[in-house]
Amino acid sequence: MAPKACALCQNAKAILKRPKTGQQICKDCFFYVFETEIHNTIMQANLFSRGDRVAIGASGGKDSTVLAYVLKTLNERYDYGLDLFLLSIDEGITGYRDDSLETVKRNQQQYSMPLKILSYDELYGWTMDRIVSQIGKKNNCTFCGVFRRQALDRGAAMLQYDIAETVLMNIMRGDIARLGRCTSIVTQGEDTIKRSKPFKYAYEKEIVMYAYFKKLDYFSTECIYSPDAYRGHARTFLKDLEAARPSAIIDIIHSGEAFEVREEIKATQKIQQTCKRCGYMSSNDLCKACTLLEGLERGMAASGITDRARKRLDAEGPAPENLRTIPFYQPPSGSPTVVVEATA
Amino acid sequence: MATTISLRIEFGGGLELLFSNERRHTITIPSVVPSDNNTKPPLDPSSNEVETKLADVEYLIYHLRDHLLQERAELFMENNTVRPGILVLINDTDWELEGEGEYVLKDNDEIVFISTLHGG
Structure with missing residues (x-):
């Protein structure tokens, strides 16, 4: 040819x-x-204002590596006036996260950006290795996902989901009420942390090609605890769809955006409040992370997963006084901090 | 015409884990191969029974699966080609611009396979 x-x-x-x-x-x-x-x-989408401090959630993976590189480039080219820094969460997964954190540390040097690492161990008193040794591999991604989201907010940052996958998973699970929330490009919480997703319309192929031609340094080992996770199936399914129809991912994002949720279904979504124990945003008295942590601490980890186990925990009486809790969440004040999500 | 061609192969994006955790390989393949992509029997040039073709990327994928891949072939190949989510570059050009599997390989070509499925 x-x-x-x-x-x-x-x-x-x-x-x-x-x-x-x-x-x-x-x-x-x-x-x-x-x-x-x-x-x-x-x-x-008006994602940033001059002077914003922008935390880039850095996993060492391709999406966040490309995001950090592109944001740094654009910040210089168009003079956004942003103060960029990398935020990494150490979930405590031996042989996986310790290796990918090395990639993030190299990115810190390569992009000359400050790096903050926050660990599950310091925040929750549990590493993922310990959680898996207690609960097994079946529901461990639930713990990791909930803990990571809070950890990133607490370090003023973002979660590392690919938005199309999240939308697809919510459709597959029939989780209508969440759809609106996960496609909105800027999610403004009640505090001053904004989550933004500048990769929303970029394709995974282009992200990988960009990283390849720019010779960016990223880490691509699958999490050792993830093979049974639901997202794995959604991801393979997406790739098959994309092979048959290249615009599949954009189409799914559009359908998520166009999805209108009827008022009566919206009404079943709970009103956002703050967690009575840790002050984090929550739909219930206790936020999901506090619920999961209480289950772990009381030796009934399943209580955060199933209603039946929750009832068993409740039957044992209220949480003991000396229960380990998450440090009280202080929403940032003063100049806004923006969290950036690397989404494909 | 040479009877074999030498190729530089590179794996990325986690795909190298299926290939002895080595990103770069140099391999030699016959320049004429069976049309059915059978990589196992040595081709007998004097035989007229086997239908042949010039070695192409489609054949290369079979060759890599049969001779270089160490584990989990289903993560590399599906329906006679690479699995969806694996990008292929021929001499640093998207294989979609080069005829994909039908591209006829030349001596010293560099073929890169990158998985987009790993990590976020």
Whole structure:
């Protein structure tokens, strides 16, 4: 096959077919359009203001590595005036997170950005290794997901989900009420932490190609505890869909956005309040992390997972006075802190 | 025409875990191969019974599965091609621009396979 010229500059050799448009473009034009589209998303959705302190949740994985690199590039190119830093959560998974944290530490050097690492151990008194040794591999991702979300907020940051997968999982589980929440590009909490998702419309293929051509350093080992997780199935299913129809991911995001939830169903969503024990945002008296932690501490970890186990825990009486709790959550005050989610 | 071609192969994005945890490999394959992608029997040039073709990327995928892959073939191949979610680059160009599996390999070509399925 004869090499094709770039559809944009008509000059250099095309090296990539864009999934979104089918356009065949060269390396420099790819960098330019990829970065510019993220810039446009940031501008249109008003994600940041000058002077914002922006925490980039850094897992060492491809999404957050590309996100950190692109945000740093755009911050300099367009003079956003953002104060960027990397925030990593150490879940305490030997042979997985300790290795990926090494990648994050290299990113800190490569991008000259400050790095803060917050561990489950210091926050909750439990590592994932210990949690799995108590509860097994079946529901451990529930603990990890809930704990990570709070840990990132507590370190003023973000969670590392890919939004299309989250939308798809919620559709597959029939979890309608959550759909609206997970596709909104900026989620403004009741406090001053904003979550933003500048990758919302970027394709996974382009993220990986961008990392490859920029020779970015990322970590790509699957979590040792995740093979049984529900997200794994959603991810494989998405890839099969995408093979049959390249626009599948964007279509799913659009359908999530277009999903209107009838008022009576919305009414079953609980009103947001604050957790009576730790002060974090919650739909119940106790937030999910406090509920899970109490189960772990009282040796009945399943009480945070099933209603039946919860009733058994309640039957044993109220939580003991000396129960380990999560430090009280202080929403940030003063200049707003923005948390950025790397979403594909 | 040479009877074998030498190829540089690279795995990334976690795919290297299936290939002895080595990212870079150099392999040699025949320049003419069976049309049915059978990589096992040595091709007898004098035999007219086996239908042949020039070695292409489709054959290469079978070859890598049969001779280089160490574990879990289902994570690499599906329906006669790479599994959805694996990106392929031929000499640093998206294989979708090069005819995908039908691309005829040349000596010293570099083929890169990157999984997009791992990590977030």
